[in-house]
Amino acid sequence: MIINHNMNALNAHRNMMGNIATAGKSMEKLSSGLRINRAGDDAAGLAISE
Numbered sequence: 001m002i003i004n005h006n007m008n009a010l011n012a013h014r015n016m017m018g019n020i021a022t023a024g025k026s027m028e029k030l031s032s033g034l035r036i037n038r039a040g041d042d043a044a045g046l047a048i049s050e
Contacts, residue, residue, distance in 0.1 A: 028037055 029035070
């Protein structure tokens with residue numbers, strides 16, 4: 001059995017998915033107008049603001 005893989009394509013796909021996730025977070029911040037949208041953005045800042 002031969003297993004074929006294309007590491008360049010896999011790495012490009014992984015990098016692209018990371019960029020898409022980062023762009024999504026940036027768009028969420030821009031569309032809401034808030035610096036902190038959820039606890040994952042800045043847990044300490046969220047605790048102080050509440």
